[in-house]
Amino acid sequence: MIIANWKMNGTSQSVTDWINSVSGNIDIDNLNPCIFCPPTCYLDHARKLINKNDHRIELGSQIVNYSFEGESLTGGISATMLADLGIKYVMVGHSEQRDILKESNSVITKKIEKALDDDLSVIYCIGEDIDIKNKKETQLFLSHQLDVLGKLSSIYEVKLGSIKVAYEPIWAIGSGLNAEKDYIEEIHEFIKKYINNHLGWSKLDIYPPVLYGGSVNLENSKEIISLTDVDGLLIGGASLNPETFCKIYNLS
């Protein structure tokens, strides 16, 4: 699974160019899902282009909002609206939203539940900052973030298979400094063990893929994707250029 996370970048023209270029250049024998997450305002435009050209690109939303029954929320985008647009994936818990938009774990839990209500696949993002890494508290910190998945209401047990995890160390995002390969392997192994054993998902026979994100580029992507327990990539800056993205995708 290779995801292009455009963040707050792009225009309708660059979305058009990206879809035209990527759909014509990705290796059709590569069965890895290719997921495009442009800004929400371009999702409908992207959906129409993809439908018209019958491409294999799937769409993901960078955001989803929720409100309690009957409450209005100016500016909100619900999971139902995303499903209505034919969106399959939604990112929840990205560190920029946790940090800048002050999203708490309880809000994140609710967002995941709302997304699952509408049968969206959730890309649940986790990752530690540099202080936590330096204090060697990464695993403890990530375990608290993973506990969000353990707090989902039991009615969602049948939908847990729709959840993917993206490990994105905050200090690696947009910094040009991807995590070292040994560190990625150690943390991905920890995440999988925690989900299997502590959250008990192995008893349900659910083994979510764990993706890596944080300064993935054309030079490092092949090595990172080939690491044990790395099941995909979440790519920010390097995904904006369609040629670079295609090369990364085709190497995966």
Ligand code: PGA
């Ligand atoms: P980056 O962003 O690839 O630019 O580091 C990754 C992300 O935030 O998803």
